[in-house]
Structures are given as structure tokens and as C-alpha cells.
Amino acid sequence: MAVDIPKSFAGLPATETKWVGRGVNRVEDPGLLTGRTEFVDNLVKPGMVHCAILRSPYAHARVISIDASKAEQLPGVVAVVSGEDARRWSNPAQTMPEGWGCYCLVVDKARFVGEPVAAVAAVNRYVAEDALELIDVEYEPLPVVAEAAAAAEAGGPLIFEDKPSNVMYQRVFNWGDVDAALARADHVFSESFRWHRLGANPMETFGVIAEWNPVDQSAVFQGSFQSQSHMGLGRAAVLGLPSHKVKMISQPHGGSFGGKGGFRGCDIAVLLSRKCGGRPVKYIEDRMEYLLAGASQAWDRHYQASLAVDNDGKVLALDVKLLDDLGATAEGFGAVSAAKPLAAFTGPYAIEVARYDLTLVATNKLPASPYRGMGPPPHNFVIEQLMDIAARELGLDAAEIRRRNYIPPEAFPYTIASGNEYDSGRYEAALDKVLEMSDYAGLRAEQARAREQGRYLGIGIASTIEPGVFDWNAYAIVGLPSTGVPEGVSVGIDILGKIYVKVGFSLEGQGQYTLACQLLADYFGVDISDIAVVYQDSHSAPPHFGPGGSRLGVAMTGAILGAAQLLKEKLIAMAAALMQTDAANLRMLDGMIGIEGVPEAQMHSAQVAATMLARSDLLPPGMDPNPECTYVWTAPGRTPADEEGRAKSYLTAANACHVVCVEVDPDTAMVEILSYYIADDCGTRLNPATVEGMTQGGVAQGVGAALLEEYVYDEEGQLLTSTFMDYLLPTINEVPMTQKAALVTPSPFTPLGAKGVGEGAIHTTPAAIMCAINDALAPLGVRAREVPASPNRLWKLMQEAKAG
Amino acid sequence: MTMQQVVKVTVNGVSYERNVEVRLTLADFLRVELGLTGTHVGCEHGVCGACTVLMNGRSVRSCLMLAVQADGAEIMTVEGLADDGRLHPIQQAFMEEHGLQCGFCTPGFLMAVYELLGSNPDPSDEEIRESLGGQICRCTGYQSIMRSVKSAAAKLAGARV
Amino acid sequence: MKAPVFEYAAPQSVEEALSLLGACQGESKIIAGGQSLMPLLNMRLARPDLLVDIGRIAGLDYIRDADGGLAIGAMTRQSDIERSALVAQRQPMLAAGTRFIAHPQIRNRGTIGGSISHADPAAVYPALAVALDMQIEVAGPAGHRSVDAADFFITYLTTALEPDEILVELRLPGFPPRAGWSFKEVSRRHGDFALAGVAATMEVDSSGVCSFARIVLFGVAAVPLRVEAAEQLLLGSKVEQSLFEEAGAMTSDTLDEPLSDIHASADYRRHLAGVLTRRALAEAAGRAA
Structure with a gap:
């Protein structure tokens, strides 16, 4: 039976949607708020x-x-x-x-x-x-191998004696002729960057x-x-x-963020x-x-990167060399984080030529694990610093250089240099929105006044892509051969008319059980409280993966709508037998199945389901009595990776533009976030309150990444940050209360037009804050190139500037 | 001197008496001895605040207390907030304002907010930050928590009128 | 993270506590609010044979007038000090500094006596003890003794307290009515231990000349540090911004080996000490009548 998943709310069998698309109260919350949820x-x-x-x-x-x-x-x-x-x-x-x-x-x-x-x-x-x-x-x-650079050198101690070196992986990916672009460009801006280890730290x-x-x-x-x-x-x-x-x-x-x-x-x-x-x-x-x-540490990175730019600010090529310290073994899937940037290697920019020179090494540190965003946040930090460096050198405004390089709306679907296809987006519109919200011109005027007073005020702009709905093929370069990530559910109606959906994942915080209820309430015209979400273990559930890679909201919407459609068609077939008509004459709307144009010929879907279960004598020939259907969704159109790692991998490309204003204390080097603005676009918002929560939560983790969080090892490989006294998570005092605006550019390829958004603002916030800090320090002629920008580091940098 | 001692406490209005090892924390006492598992343990060194309960009306870290130190005390935990399944206005506010995601830290937040609003019915942003600065949430980014606290204050003020 | 085995006693009186401490063959440890000790126990970094809980002793929890100053019982909770009208009136810097200690949930349990006995070099109360000339009242097997705060802190987590002694009371003179004060620190996050901090007090005579100055740094050395050179510089000088700058620079210069850790290098701490001193002196001078 052909399953046609609706690409918008209009495709649902509802006169109007009452639940999906609204910020409804979550069904998860009463249990969590009363301490009854069983961790x-x-x-x-x-x-x-x-x-x-x-x-x-x-x-x-x-x-x-x-x-x-x-x-x-x-x-x-x-x-x-x-x-x-x-x-x-x-x-x-x-x-x-x-x-x-x-x-x-x-x-x-x-x-x-x-x-x-x-x-x-x-x-x-x-x-x-x-x-x-x-x-x-x-x-x-x-002897201890404590440093990535030393690990990569020959002749040192080996962590695995059966290997010739501590280099786990080394390859250069050329997407187009980068050397030619570098030679041809009016300018090449190069810089090295360091992103220190940080990680998930769910509260449980x-x-x-x-x-x-x-x-x-x-x-x-x-x-x-x-x-x-x-x-x-x-x-x-x-x-x-x-x-x-x-x-x-x-x-x-109690949370995971990839690092459970x-x-x-x-x-x-x-x-x-x-x-x-x-x-x-x-x-x-x-x-x-x-x-x-634990699975606490990720992204221990040394970057050397260049941007080839013409005089008009047009970027011709991006060249990124990464040395990634995966720690002692590869058991934590840290390598995946180095592969994921392929899904959005050139960010929101139309950069046709790129190179990725990738080396993964083993050291005597904790094996690296995934963390929310899975690798692009440091990569985005690098791109956005280079964009600002180019803008500064060319005398362009930070907003203007981005504007000149965005992929234009009419170019979608757009295949990026590293092979992935972006579904849709309006990047310039997001930029304009956030500039307007922040009164960008006003911020710049304030900055000018502050500089006259010797204050270091900085404004950061960062534009990024959040790849959504991960696919195994995105990680082909580090050894994953699969294409597609199936997610299955079963939707049914019990004999007394209540709807259930069986899923292969439990609560983690993203409100997925609520989304399941929203979808089914609208599909079958019932109240959200009439639906039960039933968890199934790994042996019972249909093929599933669960949350990860900003996928589950989109994937489960596909699975639920697919299963609901199959169920609807089965119920219609049953109703056709009961009403002694042809199924083609029947349709379901708001949960009622009826003959079009005959208002009195109506049966409620629940009544049809109950009849299937209770009256086998009325079943049409060949129909089983089970009012339950299973559907396993996987992203359409995915392709295996080619020899250069290029694939249609992540299905969606949500985008965001952040503007942040910071002040760096000239004496103490402490950074204060003065204001923070976000315009983002994840297509259709299935639950806007949840999206808002994902975004703000990502901002908090991004603030932690940019300013606070760091695992520090000494030269003997001893961890110096093994408590929350030293590994610093952001609190309510450090996280800005942001102003947000939503653009809605539905994906043409996904269920209801939604795009993956679960990894949220961590893609953008560290880059934006670092841009702002560097904007603040620009009069000193120094650049913060290390994340986090701790006061200790910034002070040292400012001292060096003063010393000339 | 002893390594085992009887602890008598009242938790959410119910009296309990248990003979426990003196090294048992109050958090483990509540969770393991009394089966009150709504109080969560996030760091066991007093930084995250997930295990916050009220002792004699004041918010404390239950991981930074021995159960024997609580002998004779009145304790309130997250299980004491709702009345026969009817959410307390603070819980209701957190639900409506999406002040939680994974919910693991939430019991600690609720107890800290309960103490705050008990003594300060209309707190400013600054006062909310001050009372919740020791409660870590890794999911929400705090903005919805800030809204939840204000909404809870309004609900409680409404209930008093 | 579960505490090791230990014996526990909760004496009803100071005398009983002293005899327990005196009789203990192994290592004994006093627990007051426990906000520093409990993490160490949970991490098994503290491994006492006997834990003496002084929280059940009646009469150690008070804030009283004492000859125009204050007498504060060792078991007085930090949050009670924070909220005390008497403290706010007699020693405003004590009330203000208390708000820099961690978070309300910690201050609800933590005590002034516990904090001073623990003597963390970055903690607030040891610095205030020195800055405000606290007298530290100690009970021991041979009776009571009184120790000047200036003599109390020996080194990192080490004080003049003997293993068989108990800190029972803090005595503070009243804050001079015309004096100004300032308490400042830099920390990674609000509520964290200070990377560097300063507690300063100053009196200024009618001609604008400094007649008294006290500068105490914390978080930069193993113990709270008085910066006497800078105090001397201030005494008898006209208070103005250039003087504070000079005093700040002098403060940095007097630190020969500041603490260094992953959050702040020695150089950064030295620099912060000077900046904070400069800022604190300006504020204290502004508050001085």
C-alpha cells in the first residue's frame, strides 16, 4: 500500500489542527514534576x-x-x-x-x-x-602520550602496540581544486584555532x-x-x-545530549x-x-584553516586542517564527530570548493564521545572566525560579508561542496530579521561610544546550518557503511476506542511523547488525553533508533503519520464492508468515517475499530481483526557516500543567525553577555514551545562552551577537572535570556515540512560569542583563537597586546 | 559513639523511624530507606542542586548532610507538593511555561522555588537568579524556568486574594 | 561517591565534645554545617575515625550585641548572618560578604565557625575575620583561649586550632560609624570560590586624608593576606584615584608567589589583586563619611 506522508498540516485528515503546531502542555510533565517518573x-x-x-x-x-x-x-x-x-x-x-x-x-x-x-x-x-x-x-x-601533536609523531610510545603509530585515521578530502582557488583568490586568510575538550554532562x-x-x-x-x-x-x-x-x-x-x-x-x-x-x-x-x-568528553581539536576571498568579499574556497585528539581508544564514537561536518562543511555559504585534511590521533586521555551537535560547533566556530577576519581585513561589516556569500533562496535544493544537499532556507531573511530585532545599527553606535570611553564592547554575528535527521552515510568516511536510519512505530485503537502508539524510545527531555500525542489527536480527532504512548523494549518495538542527530521529531512524525494512514485505510476498508459501500466512497475527517455527500452515513473510527475486535463475523474476507498498523519511516532520497565521502546525508538543513553583544572588562578580562538575539528557521514548528526550549538550552550549552567548560589534563594524563567545582556548567547567572524570532520555511522533503532542531543553538552560540569577543578586542589588534575564552586566557592575550 | 543510629524524621507530614549507618547521606536515606525517589542525586558534592529538599523550612542539599544530622527534623520533598495528584501552583506553572525538559533537576528547582516564594512572594529577576544560582539545569537554558517562577508567584498571589 | 566508615557522636555540650575529641585515638573531625566536609567525605578524601557533630550543642547559634560589637556563635548559619538586622547595622561588610558565599542552599547549612575552621584560602569568612579583627574564641581541654584572626590562619586548610579544640564564638568590634568598606571578588561564575578577592576598610578624616586603612586579599595565597605596605601608603595621604591606583600597583608588587591553578595563573591573580584593591579602595573611600 502506498504511503503518502503529508508535507503540511493541510494534508492531515482534520478540519483544523488543534494540537500539532501549538505549544501544548507536555504529557511527560506531571510525572516529572511530582517525582514519580522512574529513572x-x-x-x-x-x-x-x-x-x-x-x-x-x-x-x-x-x-x-x-x-x-x-x-x-x-x-x-x-x-x-x-x-x-x-x-x-x-x-x-x-x-x-x-x-x-x-x-x-x-x-x-x-x-x-x-x-x-x-x-x-x-x-x-x-x-x-x-x-x-x-x-x-x-x-x-x-610513558604517557598526553598531547595530540606528540601522538602524531613517529617514534613515541604506542598506545596500541599492534599499530604502527598512534594515528587512528588520516585522509585529505578535496572537493574541487582548492590549491587553484587559493592561488587565484585576491586574499587568503589563514589562522590556527584550538577547541578544548568539553562534553555533555546530563544532570543524570x-x-x-x-x-x-x-x-x-x-x-x-x-x-x-x-x-x-x-x-x-x-x-x-x-x-x-x-x-x-x-x-x-x-x-x-535525565538528559543525554549524545553523552550518556x-x-x-x-x-x-x-x-x-x-x-x-x-x-x-x-x-x-x-x-x-x-x-x-564516562561519555563526558568531546571535541579536542587543533585547527589550521584558510579562507580564499576575493576583493568584493566573495569566498572562493575553505581549507580546513583538523587534528582531533580522540583519546585512548575509539570506543566512544568520537570519530563520528569529525565526520559530521561533511553534512554542512561550508555552512550557509555558497563556497564551491573545499578541502578537509583530517587526522585522528590516540592519546592517553579519556576516549572521546559524542556531544550535542556532534562535531560542527567547533567547525562553525572556525568558519565564522575566518569570515570575521576576512571582513575586518577587507573593511566590510560582519553582516555584509555574510550577506554576500549566503546560498540564495532560489538555489535550493542546493548541493554543497562536501556532497550533502540542503533542502531549503532563507538565510538573508534570517540575517535581516535578527539585525532588525537587535537594532544592529544602534548596537554599533553604542559600541562606538563605548570604545571612546575605553570600554571593550563587541558584537558577534554568526550564521550556521543545523543538519537535521542524521543518516549513517554521513559517517561513511570513518567506517559506517549503512544508508538510512529506520524509525518505526505501531498505532492502534483499543476495543473501547482509545488510541495508542508503541515506540522504541523512552523519555529523554525533548517532549517526543507529547509530539506523538499531538499528531494522533489531530489525525483521529480526539483529545490529547485520549492517547497513550507505550514504550517498547528493544525486542518488542519495530526497527528504531530513537533520539539523536536532530532526527526524532521528523522521523517519528513520518512513522506515526505513516502508521496512522495505514490504520485509516484499514478502518475505511472495514467501514466500507459495514456500510456496504466501496472504500473509494469513504473518507475519514476528524475521526469520523463517512460517505462523502451523505452526512448521516458516518461511523466514528473508534467504533469501526471496536467492531473489528468484537465482531469477527463482520470482517470483510481476508482482513485480520487487528486495528493496529506499523510503519517504519526512513529519510527518502539518501545516497551511499562516494569515494570522496560525498552523500545526501542529513535530510534537513535548519538555519540560524545569532547576534550577541558582549563586554570584556579591560582590567579583569571577564566577559559579560549584554544582549542576545536569535532568528532561526527549522521549517514547520510541530511544538513551538519545545523548539524554543531546544534553542535556549543550546544557547546555555553554547555559553558554557565559549566561556566556561573545559576538561584539563596535565602532562601525566591526569584530569584536573574531575568535579563540578572545576568543570564549570553555566547557571542561571551566566546564561542570557534571549530574544528570539522564528522564520518558517517548510522543508519540501519531510513530514509536515519540519526540520531537525534538537541540537539547537549549540551550533551557533559558541561561534557568535567568540566573534563578539574578537570584535571587542579588535582595537587591541589581538584575536582569541582558543575556546573556551576563559578570563585567564583573555587576560594573557590582552597583556600581550599591551606589551606590543 | 556509634556506627549505626536510629533516625526519626517527618517527611511530608509522615513520621518515619529507621536504624541506619551513620555515614548514610540524607539523600540516600530518603531514596533508599524511605523509597522517596523523587529527590534526585546529580553530583554528590553539593554543586548541582538536584537533591535539594527543605529541612525545617529551609532548602538544603540532601547529599551534603548525613541522615543522622536530620534526626528530629521536618523534611519536605517534591513528593510533598502535589495534593492527591493535583499539582501545586509551582508545579502547574512549570508545566505551563515549559520550565523543564528531562526533568531530572526539576525536583531541586521546585524546592528552591518553594522556599523563595514562601519568603518573597514577588521576587525580582535578580532575586530569582540569586536563589536559583546553585541549581543547575542542563536542558532548558533557564529562560523558561525564569518565566515559570514568575508565573508561580502570580498563581500563588491569586490564590491568596 | 559514598563516605567511608566512621564512628559518629553528637554531643550535647561543648564539654562532652571536648572529651570525645580528647579520648579519640585516631583522627577526629568536627562537623558543623558540613558544606565543605561532606564533599570530602563523599569523595573519601577525608577519612576520620570519629566524626563529632557539634550541631546538637545548644547555645552555639546566636548573634548578640557585645559591647557595641558582635558576638556570633560558631554554629550560626551563614544565611542567618546574611539576614540579621544586627549584623547589617554593626558590620555591614560581614552581611555583604556573606552573599558571596556559594548559594542560598549552602548558606542555609554552612556556619561561620565551620568556614573559619576549614580555612579555605579562597573563602569569604577567613578574609573577613582578618579584615574585621575578629577574635576567635576557642574551647579546649585546658579551658578557653582567644586567638586574634591575624594569628589564626597558618596555611592552606590549617589553623591555630589543635585537634582537641573547638571554635565556639567569633567576636567582632563594631564597625566605626564613619568608616567605609568594600568587598570585591572575581570568580568564574557567580557563587564560585574567588580567583581573587579583597576586603577593604578605610577611614577618611574631614580634610580628605586617610586615617585608617585595612586591605585583606583572599584567594591569592595560602591564607588571607593583609597588604600592609599599601595600607601604609594610604595612611596620611589624600584619598584620590591616583592613590588607589598606586596602592593597587603596590598590592600586585607585594605578592611574590600567588596561587596558580587551572582557572587563574599566578600572574593573573597578581594582576587581579591589584585591580580589585584599586576598585575596592575607591568604593570604600566613597562610603567613608
Whole structure:
């Protein structure tokens, strides 16, 4: 049966939409607000014991011996596992690039501080931590590779001895003749940049309850999984189990932002469960474990980049060289973050020629993980600094150089140099909107006055693309062969007329269950409270991925509307039999199925569904009695990557333009954000309140990235920021209350015209703030090239300027 | 001197008595001993504020207290806000203004706001910032929280009239 | 992050607490508000054999008039100091400085005695103790003794308190009615420990000449630091911007080895100390009647 997903609200079988497109109250909230939502740490299972993990104090050290006999004798301790158990019962982690993984517990040597060495299960976490202190480990420290540049050099210590070097990956992608463009251009502006490690830090750390079934040799994991099926496949590979022997149950979880992690946590917990005969083992990562050894760190980058520009400000080419420090192993999928910029390599600009010289290296730091945005935020920072450098050198305004280079609205769909296709957008309109909102001319006048008084006021403009609806093909260059990311749901009506939708993901914060209810309420003409969203585990749900890569809002809308259409057609077929007419004469509107032009010939869809379930004698020949349909959506038109990594990958290209005004204290170098304006366009807004929340949340994380957040390691590979006293998350005092305006340019390719928006403003905010800081410092003739722009760094820079 | 001690507390109006290890934090006592899992633990070193509860009317970090220190105290947790499923005006305001996303930090915010509005029915932006500066939310970016607090203040003022 | 095993006692009196401390064979630790100690316990960085909870001792929680000044019980919560009308009247800088301590939820538990005993070099109260000439009243096995704040702070997290002693009271003179004050700090975020801070007081005579000055830095050295050279410079000089600038520069110069960490280098701290001193002196002079 052909499924035709509506591309606008007008395509829904509703006289008018009452729910979708409005900022309705979320169905998730009553449970969350009353403390009733079951996060994994709330769960207690019969016989459950608690896991604590002993971690390497060295960044690089051979483990000579482990003696856990005293720990095993401590009252309350149930089991202890170490590398021997991992070797016996599991495999090394699968990685991208391939072959850079290790066992969940150290079997030969520790490769980063915090790497798990042994683990204890005990009656409670207090006793488990007591037991850790009784485990004697003898280490032989090895030379530490602490710096990316040193890691890339030949002849140093090797992190994986079976590899010729610490270089995990090296390739140059040429999209057009960059050297020719550089030679031809009137100007080439080059600069180096440094983006320091930062990361997700959801307020809930990772947690799991693992249960090994010794009878049928299977495992069940119940925990805070961003993508249960993805996680489950990885666990099956590590445990050497067939996929149907690993079940994942995803609890509602307290945020993820890509950085929930938990691979090793799952694996260690299930080894402990196996060792103690199948008792459930709960492992709740604590905050220091998360900061030290969780999925907490991303984007440790050294950039050298050039922009080829003509005298009129037209950009001819972008040349980016990236050295990315992925840490000790590739288990955290940090490489994906280096590949994703291909989806929007040249930002919102019509730059036809580009080059990406990419090197990924291993060091003795925590393996890098994903984080919201998945790589483009640092890349955008680089592009936007280069745009400003060019503007300053050419005497153009920051707004003007961007205006001259935007992809024009009539050029869509537009294929960028790195191969992806942007669906639609009105970039100049977004710029104009934000300039108007911010009274840009007024801001510039204020800046001029401030400069006369010796104050460093700066205005930053940043324009970016947010690639939405990720596709595996976007990461082909680092080893992912798939095209398409299926998302499936089942929609049905129960015998008493209530609608349900079965999904393969749990609550994470983006309000997806609310969106499911909005869509179905309008589709079937019922109240939002008449719909139940039913979570299904990895074995029960149709093929699914869940949230990630700004995809789920669009993908689940496609899946739900597809399943709803199939259900509608089935109900119409049933109604046709009941009304003794041809199905072609019937249509459904606001939940009523009727014969067009015959007002009295009407049946409610719920009544039709109930009849299917209760009156098998009335079913038409060949129809099963189940008023439930499943549809699995995947983005249309995606293509496998070519030899230069080019693919139609992310389906949508949302865009945003931010204007921010900052003041840098000339004496203390402290940065204050004075005002912040946003114009963005993610197509149709399915729930405007949720979109607003995604945007503002991204601003907060962007402020953290630009000014506060940084993982600092010393030369011995010791992490110096292992608490929230030193890893600084933004609070209500640091985050600006922004003014926002929405442009709506629906995507021609997506369900209801929506574009992915879940990664929000983190794509733009760090770039905008850094542009503003550099605008503020421009009179001094210095450039902040390191993120975060901490006061310590800015002060040093300002001192250098004064020293001349 | 002891390593185990009886703790008697009143939580949300209900009296409890448990014999616990003296090293048990108040947060773990509420969650594990009493099964009141609405109070969440985010950092266990007093920075994130997720575990904030009211003790004798004042907001405190339940991860930075031993349960034995709370012996004899009156405690209020997020479970004490709603009345038989009817949301408290502060909770209602957070729902209407989308003052939460993942909701993990929310119980701590609600308790801090409860204390604030109890002593200051019409707080300024600055006063809201001051009372919530120790509560970290990683999702919302605080703007909707700011709106929620103002809306809650208005709702409570309306209820008093 | 769960605390190690320890013994716990909650004495009812100072005498009982002293005898517990005296009898303890291993390491004992006093817990007051616990806002610094509890993280250390949860991280297992503090590992006492005995934890003595002085929170159950009656009569250590008060703010009283004492000869025109203040007597503050060691267990007085920071939020009570922040809200006290008596403190605001007698020692406005104490009230103002209190608001720089972390956040309300921490101040609701944290105590003045605990903070001063803990002696974090970047904390507010140790600096105010020195700036405001607090007398630190200590109970010990041999009876009470009184320590000048100037002699109390030995080094990083180390004070003149012996392991068997308890800080019981802070005594402050009243703030001179014509004096001005200023409390300033730079921190990464609102409520964080200061990268550098200054508590300054000043008296200015009718001819505009400085007749008293006190400058105390915190967050820059192992203990709160009086900048006597700059104080001397101010004394007898006409208060004006150039004087404050000179005093600020002198303050920077007197710091030979400021603290250095990931948030602020020694040079940056030295610089901040000078800037903050300059700004604080200008504000204090402006407030001086």
C-alpha cells in the first residue's frame, strides 16, 4: 500500500489542527514534576546488588597483578571481576575506526586515568566502595602520550602496540581544486584555532541494572539508554551473544545530549551478574566517574584553516586542517564527530570548493564521545572566525560579508561542496530579521561610544546550518557503511476506542511523547488525553533508533503519520464492508468515517475499530481483526557516500543567525553577555514551545562552551577537572535570556515540512560569542583563537597586546 | 559513639523511624530507606542542586548532610507538593511555561522555588537568579524556568486574594 | 561517591565534645554545617575515625550585641548572618560578604565557625575575620583561649586550632560609624570560590586624608593576606584615584608567589589583586563619611 506522508498540516485528515503546531502542555510533565517518573536509580529488583568500579590512577600503565582476596572476604561483597573475567566472557569493544578498542576491564595495560581495572558487587554502594579499597593492584607506569601533536609523531610510545603509530585515521578530502582557488583568490586568510575538550554532562549520569540469565545464556539491561537498539547490538558483539539474547529496556532518563554513554558500565555490570549467578547488578555512575571516565568528553581539536576571498568579499574556497585528539581508544564514537561536518562543511555559504585534511590521533586521555551537535560547533566556530577576519581585513561589516556569500533562496535544493544537499532556507531573511530585532545599527553606535570611553564592547554575528535527521552515510568516511536510519512505530485503537502508539524510545527531555500525542489527536480527532504512548523494549518495538542527530521529531512524525494512514485505510476498508459501500466512497475527517455527500452515513473510527475486535463475523474476507498498523519511516532520497565521502546525508538543513553583544572588562578580562538575539528557521514548528526550549538550552550549552567548560589534563594524563567545582556548567547567572524570532520555511522533503532542531543553538552560540569577543578586542589588534575564552586566557592575550 | 543510629524524621507530614549507618547521606536515606525517589542525586558534592529538599523550612542539599544530622527534623520533598495528584501552583506553572525538559533537576528547582516564594512572594529577576544560582539545569537554558517562577508567584498571589 | 566508615557522636555540650575529641585515638573531625566536609567525605578524601557533630550543642547559634560589637556563635548559619538586622547595622561588610558565599542552599547549612575552621584560602569568612579583627574564641581541654584572626590562619586548610579544640564564638568590634568598606571578588561564575578577592576598610578624616586603612586579599595565597605596605601608603595621604591606583600597583608588587591553578595563573591573580584593591579602595573611600 502506498504511503503518502503529508508535507503540511493541510494534508492531515482534520478540519483544523488543534494540537500539532501549538505549544501544548507536555504529557511527560506531571510525572516529572511530582517525582514519580522512574529513572533507573529508582528501581529495586529482588536480590539486586550494587556495583562499584576500581579505576586506573595512571594514564598509561601495565597491570602486573591484581589481588582481590581481601575484598572478596569483606562482609556484604558478592562478587569481584577483573580483566581475567572480561577476557573469558567478552570481546574487545568494536570501534570506528576499526581495531582501536579494548576489553571493558583492563587485561594488559590501562590506557587512560579512570579506565576500569576491577569491579565489585555488594549489598549496597557504600560497601562496594569499601571493597574497592581492599583490592591490591600492582602497576608498572609507562610513558604517557598526553598531547595530540606528540601522538602524531613517529617514534613515541604506542598506545596500541599492534599499530604502527598512534594515528587512528588520516585522509585529505578535496572537493574541487582548492590549491587553484587559493592561488587565484585576491586574499587568503589563514589562522590556527584550538577547541578544548568539553562534553555533555546530563544532570543524570549513566545507570543500568544488568541481569545475566545463566539458564539460557542471555542478558537483560535496564537503564538510561539514548538508543536502546544501537546499545543492544554493541552489547551483543562484546558479550559474544546473538542479538536475540540481549534485551535492552530503556528507562526515562535525565538528559543525554549524545553523552550518556554506558557501554563499559553495561558490560561490567553483566559480568558481575554472571559471576554471582545471575543476580541483578545495579551500576549508577557517579559524577566524578562520569567526568573522569564516562561519555563526558568531546571535541579536542587543533585547527589550521584558510579562507580564499576575493576583493568584493566573495569566498572562493575553505581549507580546513583538523587534528582531533580522540583519546585512548575509539570506543566512544568520537570519530563520528569529525565526520559530521561533511553534512554542512561550508555552512550557509555558497563556497564551491573545499578541502578537509583530517587526522585522528590516540592519546592517553579519556576516549572521546559524542556531544550535542556532534562535531560542527567547533567547525562553525572556525568558519565564522575566518569570515570575521576576512571582513575586518577587507573593511566590510560582519553582516555584509555574510550577506554576500549566503546560498540564495532560489538555489535550493542546493548541493554543497562536501556532497550533502540542503533542502531549503532563507538565510538573508534570517540575517535581516535578527539585525532588525537587535537594532544592529544602534548596537554599533553604542559600541562606538563605548570604545571612546575605553570600554571593550563587541558584537558577534554568526550564521550556521543545523543538519537535521542524521543518516549513517554521513559517517561513511570513518567506517559506517549503512544508508538510512529506520524509525518505526505501531498505532492502534483499543476495543473501547482509545488510541495508542508503541515506540522504541523512552523519555529523554525533548517532549517526543507529547509530539506523538499531538499528531494522533489531530489525525483521529480526539483529545490529547485520549492517547497513550507505550514504550517498547528493544525486542518488542519495530526497527528504531530513537533520539539523536536532530532526527526524532521528523522521523517519528513520518512513522506515526505513516502508521496512522495505514490504520485509516484499514478502518475505511472495514467501514466500507459495514456500510456496504466501496472504500473509494469513504473518507475519514476528524475521526469520523463517512460517505462523502451523505452526512448521516458516518461511523466514528473508534467504533469501526471496536467492531473489528468484537465482531469477527463482520470482517470483510481476508482482513485480520487487528486495528493496529506499523510503519517504519526512513529519510527518502539518501545516497551511499562516494569515494570522496560525498552523500545526501542529513535530510534537513535548519538555519540560524545569532547576534550577541558582549563586554570584556579591560582590567579583569571577564566577559559579560549584554544582549542576545536569535532568528532561526527549522521549517514547520510541530511544538513551538519545545523548539524554543531546544534553542535556549543550546544557547546555555553554547555559553558554557565559549566561556566556561573545559576538561584539563596535565602532562601525566591526569584530569584536573574531575568535579563540578572545576568543570564549570553555566547557571542561571551566566546564561542570557534571549530574544528570539522564528522564520518558517517548510522543508519540501519531510513530514509536515519540519526540520531537525534538537541540537539547537549549540551550533551557533559558541561561534557568535567568540566573534563578539574578537570584535571587542579588535582595537587591541589581538584575536582569541582558543575556546573556551576563559578570563585567564583573555587576560594573557590582552597583556600581550599591551606589551606590543 | 556509634556506627549505626536510629533516625526519626517527618517527611511530608509522615513520621518515619529507621536504624541506619551513620555515614548514610540524607539523600540516600530518603531514596533508599524511605523509597522517596523523587529527590534526585546529580553530583554528590553539593554543586548541582538536584537533591535539594527543605529541612525545617529551609532548602538544603540532601547529599551534603548525613541522615543522622536530620534526626528530629521536618523534611519536605517534591513528593510533598502535589495534593492527591493535583499539582501545586509551582508545579502547574512549570508545566505551563515549559520550565523543564528531562526533568531530572526539576525536583531541586521546585524546592528552591518553594522556599523563595514562601519568603518573597514577588521576587525580582535578580532575586530569582540569586536563589536559583546553585541549581543547575542542563536542558532548558533557564529562560523558561525564569518565566515559570514568575508565573508561580502570580498563581500563588491569586490564590491568596 | 559514598563516605567511608566512621564512628559518629553528637554531643550535647561543648564539654562532652571536648572529651570525645580528647579520648579519640585516631583522627577526629568536627562537623558543623558540613558544606565543605561532606564533599570530602563523599569523595573519601577525608577519612576520620570519629566524626563529632557539634550541631546538637545548644547555645552555639546566636548573634548578640557585645559591647557595641558582635558576638556570633560558631554554629550560626551563614544565611542567618546574611539576614540579621544586627549584623547589617554593626558590620555591614560581614552581611555583604556573606552573599558571596556559594548559594542560598549552602548558606542555609554552612556556619561561620565551620568556614573559619576549614580555612579555605579562597573563602569569604577567613578574609573577613582578618579584615574585621575578629577574635576567635576557642574551647579546649585546658579551658578557653582567644586567638586574634591575624594569628589564626597558618596555611592552606590549617589553623591555630589543635585537634582537641573547638571554635565556639567569633567576636567582632563594631564597625566605626564613619568608616567605609568594600568587598570585591572575581570568580568564574557567580557563587564560585574567588580567583581573587579583597576586603577593604578605610577611614577618611574631614580634610580628605586617610586615617585608617585595612586591605585583606583572599584567594591569592595560602591564607588571607593583609597588604600592609599599601595600607601604609594610604595612611596620611589624600584619598584620590591616583592613590588607589598606586596602592593597587603596590598590592600586585607585594605578592611574590600567588596561587596558580587551572582557572587563574599566578600572574593573573597578581594582576587581579591589584585591580580589585584599586576598585575596592575607591568604593570604600566613597562610603567613608
